[in-house]
Amino acid sequence: MEPAPDPLPEGSPWTDDLHAADVSTYLCPNCGEPVESTAQTQSPFPVCPHCGEPFAISTGDEQADAEAEASLRTRHEERERELDIVRIKQLSALRRADIRTRSYFLVGMILSFSIGGQLVLMTVQRALATHRLDLKLLSYILFALASVMSAAYFFRRAAQMTRELNQPTQQDPTTPPDFSTLSSGRDWRKDFDSM
Numbered sequence: 001m002e003p004a005p006d007p008l009p010e011g012s013p014w015t016d017d018l019h020a021a022d023v024s025t026y027l028c029p030n031c032g033e034p035v036e037s038t039a040q041t042q043s044p045f046p047v048c049p050h051c052g053e054p055f056a057i058s059t060g061d062e063q064a065d066a067e068a069e070a071s072l073r074t075r076h077e078e079r080e081r082e083l084d085i086v087r088i089k090q091l092s093a094l095r096r097a098d099i100r101t102r103s104y105f106l107v108g109m110i111l112s113f114s115i116g117g118q119l120v121l122m123t124v125q126r127a128l129a130t131h132r133l134d135l136k137l138l139s140y141i142l143f144a145l146a147s148v149m150s151a152a153y154f155f156r157r158a159a160q161m162t163r164e165l166n167q168p169t170q171q172d173p174t175t176p177p178d179f180s181t182l183s184s185g186r187d188w189r190k191d192f193d194s195m
């Protein structure tokens, strides 16, 4: 069987256009979406319009490709480092806020405790002086109890804050990532056809 004849003569502007269209659509290695060649993506590092990640295009020259890949990797690592610095700054800002909050709890605990002590003393003095449970003595007792309870509350909150601060700052998420919303590989053709 004879091969089908080329409908367009070799070297015509039409075949050149077809050829150019063929080689200038790339699949983003990051998200897998097709990225079409435009003047903007003619650079060796087009930025994927779907996910925003830059990637390297093969030039057919092995050395140039290796250099492009190394440069892309360096850029990616630099960005990761910058993100790490931002994360560390955020974590230490949170830590400072936690330490400040804990010191408020400790101040609250000390104040409540000293007020409570004062009220206990007043209760004892009043009871010794009057030998009867009048309204004033009852209110001393109630306020003394309330002060001791609030001191205990502030102590619990400060202790909880200390436990949080003693935890390592870098932690793996406690819940596994949820993949249930992702479609399986078998559905890709259906998804593709519905586009």
Ligand SMILES: [Zn+2]
Pocket (backbone or CB within 6 Å): 028, 029, 030, 031, 032, 033, 048, 049, 050, 051, 052, 053
């Ligand atoms: Zn992409």
